[in-house]
Amino acid sequence: MLIELPRHTEIFGSVKIHELQRVIKLDSGGAENPRACDITWEDIKSILKRLAIVVPVKNENLHLLDGVLRAIPFDCTVIIVSNSDRVPQDVHKMEREVITNIHNLSRQEFLCIHQKDPEVGFAFHDVGYDYLLDKSRLVRDGKSEGMIIGMLLAKSLGKDFIGFVDADNYVPGSVREYVLDYAAGFCMSKTPYTMVRLHWRYKPKVVEDRLYFKKWGRVSATTNRYLNLLLSICTGFETEVVLTGNAGEHALTTDLAGIMKYSTGYSVEPYHFVYLFDEFGQRVKEILYPDACNAGVEIFQIETLNPHLHEEKGQSHINDMLLGSLSTVYHSALCNDEVMSELLDDLVDILQSWETPPPNVVMPPIGGIDAVNFAKLLESHAETFTWLHETTVKSEIEEEYLKGESFQAV
């Protein structure tokens, strides 16, 4: 892959935020180039083998899920965490059929679990992490909660990198690029504590009877402005470096995943920045993670070559998204009165004059959880736990051949 060098890097404590880097080409010839970073396919491939892609799913169109899963590079393990309906229609069962079918054809490694499987809740309870459980000991609804399940399963498989892609993408080729962009980011990083966040080149919208290639959504623009403001007041130098505040498409090293806190709802992505600023930006507070503090945390922001075209979910969540995102900034330990009051002005249509943004529910780091034990509990007990991998299939194929029967779906 050929990718622009970052022209500038903003440094705040142990956190390095690289300026946006554009993908120039998805492959390259290895020529010397003073203006771009040339990453070989071999280097990308060596990352892909250590990368798990987590796909949170909730009643997405099965056609789209199928395209997304077929697009993820073969060398990655795919972990599907579904919160789809099981009654009246068992949507999740149909998802598993899609996954099994692709696995049977391709032999790619897949791991699949349902978020509401009671055994998932029990397993969290057993490993001593019940921050994402509801009163009946089921995992709460929410993408963030699903992401945590996915990250633990990735860790249990010994993966070094974890990336997220949504299941509602219309363009398989874009999904494929996202994963390769993640790998490129990890190739460029110099610390075990790295995050790669993608900025879509365009996000096309249907406007009247044609497509309009939108560059910035209102929520993204506002979130980025406040994250930059927070950074600016802390460093004393104005910056616009943050361009991926709401990046749903992001990836991180398992090491970094273990020391992050995770916000819930729409605030999970912007909270990454706020948490890292709070924890690793300030030099005065107690150092909880001396390793990361010493090695440094790197954030890469990559502009994709492909546009992002996904299923329209309607406009109703825009306000919730804005509120959730700005709330992370409002409740940051670094936020000052000036930023708070500017922020309340921006939320004037959403909040009453006497209200302040409600704090987000934040879940503590997952690094202390015994992920292997967690996965073993699921494998032994959870009805929806499906692990499709090369070895199981090989032996089954051999059995089929021995029985002289044609190859059947697992």
Added chain:
Amino acid sequence: MLIELPRHTEIFGSVKIHELQRVIKLDSGGAENPRACDITWEDIKSILKRLAIVVPVKNENLHLLDGVLRAIPFDCTVIIVSNSDRVPQDVHKMEREVITNIHNLSRQEFLCIHQKDPEVGFAFHDVGYDYLLDKSRLVRDGKSEGMIIGMLLAKSLGKDFIGFVDADNYVPGSVREYVLDYAAGFCMSKTPYTMVRLHWRYKPKVVEDRLYFKKWGRVSATTNRYLNLLLSICTGFETEVVLTGNAGEHALTTDLAGIMKYSTGYSVEPYHFVYLFDEFGQRVKEILYPDACNAGVEIFQIETLNPHLHEEKGQSHINDMLLGSLSTVYHSALCNDEVMSELLDDLVDILQSWETPPPNVVMPPIGGIDAVNFAKLLESHAETFTWLHETTVKSEIEEEYLKGESFQAV
């Protein structure tokens, strides 16, 4: 790449048409698979190096052109044949700037020419092929004419395979897949006379305020029906094997390109089938190409993983496209009265009752042209001929370094 095996192959004389094959995954792990063809990246790459991608351009949005060119795999040589405006705005000059910029960053090999460059006309006259010239010895307008220029330039570079992609594609990732699909087709083929035609999985349309993922256009469906009818009446067995009658996205071996005839306007793609049926299907007529007749001609039809999303050109050309396409069938030597009358019924809204479809202008094979001489003529004389390749750039970079100056665009 992992691609379905064709379930059935239709044979007519020396022509083999394989049934549609679906792309299962864009990469694969090399596992044994009884139901799919697993093509390694090494095999694909070895084809890419011998493949030229011709991009006919006519005033396409420069953003889109940029994305398309950045998506084409590095190992391919890209040949841009432009028929864009030169006055009042010199659009072609801007296209060349886009191309030069990508080349400078990536070092990919590019070749670029303007279709209306007077020297192109002179060169065709000099090599004794003036079937595409107008009265003032300029090359006529038309994509087919541009494609011939591109194929000759590909041949002059010693390329074994030639593929076409359009410049108005919204999704770079789709373009990249098209090229890999071509390479996969050539990997599967067993004859030097091979054509790969793509069938888009979906072609999304804006319908009211949302995207509708359309599978079949009216023109494609009708063209395919008549091509199948033509095949059916010849073989005596009904078939629906042809699904890519109007496939603009196609590729062919240089050997096959040299013995094809080329129709003009919208009929260039369906005429591929009609010509091959006429020339290689019948066993009774004089054999002009004994080599091809003996080795056989293979046509692969591949369903892409990605949807095809391109700039909408409006509906006005639909009738011209239908007329041009069906005219190739009507004027085929194999067409009988029954097919003709059914076809006229289908054209009742386009033609008057006393009219028959006007025959398409067809250009003879280009295999006899000395392509190297043709390219030399352009290189020496044509103002718009630009050849950007590794060696020129390397020496220029060295010069720049020696001069101690920063690297400038070529």
